[in-house]
Amino acid sequence: MASLADQVQQLLQGLAGADLVEITLLSLAVSGLATAISLLIGVPIGTWLALSRFRSRGLAITVVNTGMALPPVVVGLAVAFALWRSGPLGDLSLMYTPSAMVVAEVIIATPVILGLTVAALGQLDPRLRLQIMGLGASRWQTVWWLWREARLPLLAALMAGFGSVISEVGAAMMVGGNILHQTRVLTTAIVLDVSRGDFGQAVALGVVLLTLAFLVNGVLTWAQQRRPRH
Amino acid sequence: MTVLPSRSSPGAAPPLLVEVRDLVVVRGARPVLTIDELAVADRETLSVVGPNGAGKSTLILALARLVRPARGQLLFRGLPVEPRDELGYRRRIGLVLPDPLLLDTSVAANVAAGLRFRGISAARARPRVDEWLGRLGVEHLARRPARQISSGEAQRVSLARALVLEPDLLLLDEPFASVDPATRSKLVDDFEQLQRETHVACVIVTHDLDEAVRLGDRMAVVVAGRLRQCDTPERVLSEPLDEDVAAFVGAETRIPGRVVSASDGLAVVELGACRIEAVSAVRPGRSVLCCLRPEDVTLLAAGGGSPARPTSSARNRLPGRVSRMVTQGSLVRVSVDCGVPLIASITRASAIEMGLVEGGGVVATFKASAVHLIPLAG
Numbered sequence: 263m264a265s266l267a268d269q270v271q272q273l274l275q276g277l278a279g280a281d282l283v284e285i286t287l288l289s290l291a292v293s294g295l296a297t298a299i300s301l302l303i304g305v306p307i308g309t310w311l312a313l314s315r316f317r318s319r320g321l322a323i324t325v326v327n328t329g330m331a332l333p334p335v336v337v338g339l340a341v342a343f344a345l346w347r348s349g350p351l352g353d354l355s356l357m358y359t360p361s362a363m364v365v366a367e368v369i370i371a372t373p374v375i376l377g378l379t380v381a382a383l384g385q386l387d388p389r390l391r392l393q394i395m396g397l398g399a400s401r402w403q404t405v406w407w408l409w410r411e412a413r414l415p416l417l418a419a420l421m422a423g424f425g426s427v428i429s430e431v432g433a434a435m436m437v438g439g440n441i442l443h444q445t446r447v448l449t450t451a452i453v454l455d456v457s458r459g460d461f462g463q464a465v466a467l468g469v470v471l472l473t474l475a476f477l478v479n480g481v482l483t484w485a486q487q488r489r490p491r492h
Numbered sequence: 493m494t495v496l497p498s499r500s501s502p503g504a505a506p507p508l509l510v511e512v513r514d515l516v517v518v519r520g521a522r523p524v525l526t527i528d529e530l531a532v533a534d535r536e537t538l539s540v541v542g543p544n545g546a547g548k549s550t551l552i553l554a555l556a557r558l559v560r561p562a563r564g565q566l567l568f569r570g571l572p573v574e575p576r577d578e579l580g581y582r583r584r585i586g587l588v589l590p591d592p593l594l595l596d597t598s599v600a601a602n603v604a605a606g607l608r609f610r611g612i613s614a615a616r617a618r619p620r621v622d623e624w625l626g627r628l629g630v631e632h633l634a635r636r637p638a639r640q641i642s643s644g645e646a647q648r649v650s651l652a653r654a655l656v657l658e659p660d661l662l663l664l665d666e667p668f669a670s671v672d673p674a675t676r677s678k679l680v681d682d683f684e685q686l687q688r689e690t691h692v693a694c695v696i697v698t699h700d701l702d703e704a705v706r707l708g709d710r711m712a713v714v715v716a717g718r719l720r721q722c723d724t725p726e727r728v729l730s731e732p733l734d735e736d737v738a739a740f741v742g743a744e745t746r747i748p749g750r751v752v753s754a755s756d757g758l759a760v761v762e763l764g765a766c767r768i769e770a771v772s773a774v775r776p777g778r779s780v781l782c783c784l785r786p787e788d789v790t791l792l793a794a795g796g797g798s799p800a801r802p803t804s805s806a807r808n809r810l811p812g813r814v815s816r817m818v819t820q821g822s823l824v825r826v827s828v829d830c831g832v833p834l835i836a837s838i839t840r841a842s843a844i845e846m847g848l849v850e851g852g853g854v855v856a857t858f859k860a861s862a863v864h865l866i867p868l869a870g
Contacts, residue, residue: 398609
């Protein structure tokens, strides 16, 4: 096993100078940007779904919850169809670019964040909203305080959204193409290494990926669990 | 339902603060609250009582404009509250719900919340927050997380959070419900004191009749989604308008009968085999419901005692038999069969003194003025 550790160290040293940093940063950038966009879409829509009452609301929430289980490969396929040169959005020339990966990952992460936002606000006491409004809060002040009350599950939604895309490989491979210096990210690089039989490097990248996930979630968990400010 | 001037300001009727007209609130397809007219004047406290599920909480939410009625108008100082005025209207009121529902922040920040919503800076809010925490006796909790204080303390914070806004109208839905009985009486005392000091107009929902009588200038009785009566507590207790109200306010004896004659404001009512007199203007021939509160019935030992006591002509005397005795604390609730069933409430001491036993003979007496007649339809 010592030889494996040595090997990992060697490989990390080999990668550290150039590609590893680049691949890691691209992973972080694509997934981070996708999560941020998903947050901007998912939290407002999720809040609206959680707080409003309309006839087909149950159906809408079921659709969202189904979306949480959307297979990334299917998303990749759909995005590839759309972005393909002859596809409806082919003129944008986004295929095999980081932008295409962001598009696919937004489609994967949005239902996750949206669905968990509905759940986060849904578990609040419905009378809390009446009480906040009864204290003279405007619509936005009410929403702000409800988010604040639900901040723990909302941060969990953020973590789940980020987790779903940082670890995703099918769609990234399909619409990104795993092109070195352009669209190669940690997950696609691991798949390539394994297919080449280069297990040592795959393990090294896996460790980097895990560390990255740990650090990001560590920061979010710290934010989630820290005592409220007074 | 007419609006009566409040007790606190006799003479000219004070200006009306809030009025509800022709209100219907619907849940699903079912109307849960229907109110033709209800008004609260400045400095007035209206207590709202009624059985569970009668629509009392819905009334509070409708008054707070937190449920949209299917129909009807809400007027604030004579002007209708339109949808675009709702936020402005809500910033004139204070709301306290049965559970304190404190926000997950410090006690002081909870009390400051309403002021902050109104755009008042934290620095300007602080002295007012401190003052009201002090007036509710919870100033020592200011820095504590609101979720870590007891329910009694939390409800005091909830009251401070509403009162700090110096609202024109304070809406309270069972504000003492989540508090244990010992803490509750102190809290009610303190609230009554603050009510006197601030003269804030209040609508207070409670299931406790004693609290409603004590705190309210007027009392509204809501039964099955309808406002059945709204009057001074004394009048509601002594002259309930219908059987449901009579039952709710404690007129335990309710017997249907017929007025056979009437003169000088005194009606003679035939109840099965016996006749009683009641102070009432109901005309002869009408079917009525005779209502009598158990504390207004006096029991005398059968055969003894009565000749020595001068009996007024307006006092009813019905001989009967004790059918049931139930001890409730220091009182005994005695069911007497006088041909018609009567219920009397007497002290335990006098029950022992009289040697009252189930099956024993007894004479039930009550004043004609204690009997309230509700005319029945048909």
